[in-house]
Amino acid sequence: MSFEAFRQWVQSLAEAGWLPASLGWGFAVNALLAGLITGPMLGSLGTLVVIRRHAFFAEAVGHAALTGVAIGILAGEPYTGPYGALFGYCILFTLALEYLRGRTGLSADTLIGVFLSMSLALGASILLILAGRINVHILENVLFGSILTVNGTDLAVLAIVGIAVTALSAVLYNRFMISSFHPALAQVRGLPVRTLDYLFVVLVTVVTVAALKIVGAVLVGALLVIPAAAARIVARSLAGFWWLSVGIATFATLTGILIPMEFDLPVPSGAAIILVAGTCFLICTTLRALMPAFRGDTA
Amino acid sequence: MTARGPGIAIQNLSLTLGRTEVLSGVDMTVAPGSIHALVGPNGGGKSSLIRCLLGQMPHRGTVSLNWPARPGRIGYVPQALQFDAGLPMTVGDFLGTLDGNRPGFLKPRRATRDLVEAQLARVGMAGKSGRRMGALSGGERQRVLMAQALEPAPDLLILDEPMSALDESGGAIFAEVMQSLRRDGVTVLWIEHDLLAVRRLADHVTGLARRVIFDGQPEAMLDADRVLDLFSQRSAVA
Numbered sequence: 001m002s003f004e005a006f007r008q009w010v011q012s013l014a015e016a017g018w019l020p021a022s023l024g025w026g027f028a029v030n031a032l033l034a035g036l037i038t039g040p041m042l043g044s045l046g047t048l049v050v051i052r053r054h055a056f057f058a059e060a061v062g063h064a065a066l067t068g069v070a071i072g073i074l075a076g077e078p079y080t081g082p083y084g085a086l087f088g089y090c091i092l093f094t095l096a097l098e099y100l101r102g103r104t105g106l107s108a109d110t111l112i113g114v115f116l117s118m119s120l121a122l123g124a125s126i127l128l129i130l131a132g133r134i135n136v137h138i139l140e141n142v143l144f145g146s147i148l149t150v151n152g153t154d155l156a157v158l159a160i161v162g163i164a165v166t167a168l169s170a171v172l173y174n175r176f177m178i179s180s181f182h183p184a185l186a187q188v189r190g191l192p193v194r195t196l197d198y199l200f201v202v203l204v205t206v207v208t209v210a211a212l213k214i215v216g217a218v219l220v221g222a223l224l225v226i227p228a229a230a231a232r233i234v235a236r237s238l239a240g241f242w243w244l245s246v247g248i249a250t251f252a253t254l255t256g257i258l259i260p261m262e263f264d265l266p267v268p269s270g271a272a273i274i275l276v277a278g279t280c281f282l283i284c285t286t287l288r289a290l291m292p293a294f295r296g297d298t299a
Numbered sequence: 300m301t302a303r304g305p306g307i308a309i310q311n312l313s314l315t316l317g318r319t320e321v322l323s324g325v326d327m328t329v330a331p332g333s334i335h336a337l338v339g340p341n342g343g344g345k346s347s348l349i350r351c352l353l354g355q356m357p358h359r360g361t362v363s364l365n366w367p368a369r370p371g372r373i374g375y376v377p378q379a380l381q382f383d384a385g386l387p388m389t390v391g392d393f394l395g396t397l398d399g400n401r402p403g404f405l406k407p408r409r410a411t412r413d414l415v416e417a418q419l420a421r422v423g424m425a426g427k428s429g430r431r432m433g434a435l436s437g438g439e440r441q442r443v444l445m446a447q448a449l450e451p452a453p454d455l456l457i458l459d460e461p462m463s464a465l466d467e468s469g470g471a472i473f474a475e476v477m478q479s480l481r482r483d484g485v486t487v488l489w490i491e492h493d494l495l496a497v498r499r500l501a502d503h504v505t506g507l508a509r510r511v512i513f514d515g516q517p518e519a520m521l522d523a524d525r526v527l528d529l530f531s532q533r534s535a536v537a
Contacts, residue, residue, distance in 0.1 A: 047404070051386065174396035174403050185447075188353055188375040188457075189397065235387035236431060238396075242404030 003152070022261035031147035031269065033155060034214045035253040037162040038223075042215075043249025045169055045207055046228035047242050052180040054204065055229075056109055057097070059221035060116040061208045064093040066217040067123030068209070069142050074126055079138055081153050086209045093119060094205045098198055145216030145270025147257055154213045161210035165203050176200055214257070216270030223249060223277060230281040234294045252277035302332025304454045304486025305366040307352065312360035314347055321347045323510050325360070329503070331367065332484040334477060336491050336501035336517065340530050343508040345490045346378070349457055352488070364455070374453030376444045376461045384433030390443055391415050391428030397447055418446040423472045437464030445476065456480060458489040462496060474500060494521055508532030 007029045014023035022028050049058050068089035072082020097115050101108055127139070141149050169176070179186040179193045187193050204224065211220050231244035256273030259265070265272075288294040307329035314322040322344040329335040337345050350356040352364075353375070364370070391412070396403040398418075399411040407415075412428075419425050422442040435443065441464055448456060462473055477500050480487055491497050497504055498517045506512040506520065506529040513520050513529065 051383075170402050171400070174400060177396055177403060182377060184350070184353070184355060185375055185377050187355060188373055232385065232387055237387055237389045237429075238392040238403045239406070241387040 003155070020258060020262055022258065027148055027150065028257075028261055030150045030152075030155060031214065031257050032254065034147075034150050034158055035257045036250075037158045038211045038214050039250035039253030040246050041162050041165060041207060042211060042220075042223045042253075043227045043246035044242065045165065045203065046224045046226075046249065047231070047245045048169065048173070048176050048180075048200065049204065049224050050228040050232055051177055052200065053108075054201070055221075055225045056112050057201065058204055058208065058224040060097075060112045060119075061090060061094060061205050062212075062217045062219070062221040063116055063123075064090050064119045065209055065212050065220070066142060067093075067119045067126070069212075069217070070123045070126035070130065073130055073134060079134055080149055080151065081157075081213070083153075083157060083209070086212070087206065090205045090209055091202060094201045095198070098201050140268065141216070142212070143216050143218050143270075144268035145212075145214050145219065145273070147214065147261070147269045150213050158210045161206050165207050168199075169203060172196065172199070214253070214269060215273055216268065219270040219274045222274045223252070226274065226277040226281050227252065230277070230284040233281075233284040233288050248277060248280045252280060301367075302330075302484040302486065303367060303371065304332050304484060305364045305371065306331040307335075307455075307486070307488065308361075308363050308365060309348075309352075310361045312348070312351060312358060312362060314344070314351060314356065314358045316347075320509065322351070322358070325507070325511055327505055327511060327514065329486060329488055331365075331486055332481075333502040334481060334487040334489060334500060336489045336497040336504040337507055338491060338494060338497060338504060338529065339507040339512070340532060343532065345507055346459055348507065349459060349488070349490065352457070366454075371454030372451055374448035374456040376441075376448045376456075376458045378459045379437055379440055379444070379464060386433060388432050389428060390419065390424070390430050390432060390435070393432055393443065394418055394428070394447060394450075398450060414450065418450050419443075421449060421476070422446045423468060438466050438469050441465055442469060442472070445473070449476070452483075454485060456485055456487045458487065458491075460490050460492060462491060462493055470496070494526065497521065 007026055010019065010029045011024050011026065013019045014021055023032065049055060065086060068086040069082055071089050072085030073079045075085055077084055093115065097111065100111060104111060175191050175196055178189070179191050179196045183193050208220050211223070215223050227248035228245040230248055231241050235241035235244055252273050256276050257269050260267045260269065260272050309325055309327045312322055312325040313320070325348065337348065339345055347356065351358045352362050392403055394415045395407045395411050398414050399407060401408060401411070415428055416425065419428060422445050424439065424442050424446070432443070441461055445461055462470060465473060477487065489501065498521050501517050503515070504517045504520050505514045506525065508529055509532070512532060513525050
């Protein structure tokens, strides 16, 4: 079934009253599809982000994406999807950061702080130069996500990244885990620890860029962190941790897209998604505080 | 039985971190298939020597592993891990992710589960694969680390203070494991503070405090004078 046929099928179901009425619009189906790829992908990779303590890094890459958008528009790419500059700049940012980690004597958070600020300064400067050329309001979409602007290109990028990242991170999941858990042990057991470090940050980067349209630059890092953090609070095994993180991320993404449409709320999709995920996080903290079984340290 | 483990030859090994000389002109040989203990004060360079041996630290001098045939497997028991105690990972998750390639969040294969159970049984922790890593006692943690290093069966085993938190039964299991490794001809390099255990279990002992203070048979080397000398080295170093 072609994508076009699928969309029409969903739209007809919505018109018949089988699905929420807002899915009668083509853009809503696009958005929902994007959410169905984005949620599980970020929820799964997020468990590794949390295990490897890369939360701040994930945030920083999201902010680097803003600069990537600015560079792309400056270079004449379409402002709806400057993917060349986005991927190029963000991967460069990531690789430089990873290269310098452990070579400067600075802790990771300090180094990320420096990179994040430099990148934002560069992005802000370029955007101001561009201010006369473009409608600045499109920036809101870039910053906080917008379901209205998800087009076929975005979906194609998401699908390709989604398949590649899911496959790689599943195959390498154990290795990513052990290499961050105890690098020296991992190395003795024959794992290429440094290569895995680089590969991991690149995975986080491409995922961040691919999810930019739907979640937004400012908030995409949060969707990598919050579901996994919530799951970690209550989970007692690796399987529980992963499934719960994927579940929360998917739920948050889908409801964050659907609720503003259904109730006609002028809320950006990224913000709605993160608010739902944040609510799940608060529920998990409450569960843990109230029910000793979730505290895990009794096991 | 012939040794299947490698011999280790360390020649003129020196290591400087910042301005501190951690190891200075260390010469030492480990015989294939022997249990070789490394004793000495904290900060004496024992763990650093191991990191040089594993190729994890740039150093001067040579460290060579002389394998009997082609290079074999190295097992490693790190110092009791600084676990992230909140991590939702069970003992079975930990060992299972090391044993198999199926992602740790999926149910492990039957073979992997059986292997994990066998590993745990070997260190006296049968039936505890569901315990959370963060909830283990120090001794249990060391048992799990030991279990990890024995699978796949190593030809060279490197132990970094594997007994520091073991209780009596843990110590007995450890001794049993060491005996079986000796029978199998595995080379063991073993950092230890418990000198009685060294005297009981090791074939050879090297006293290290930045440089080699003594080297020989445990019965002959571990007398009061030498030990006193070894553990008084730190003040001389500093």
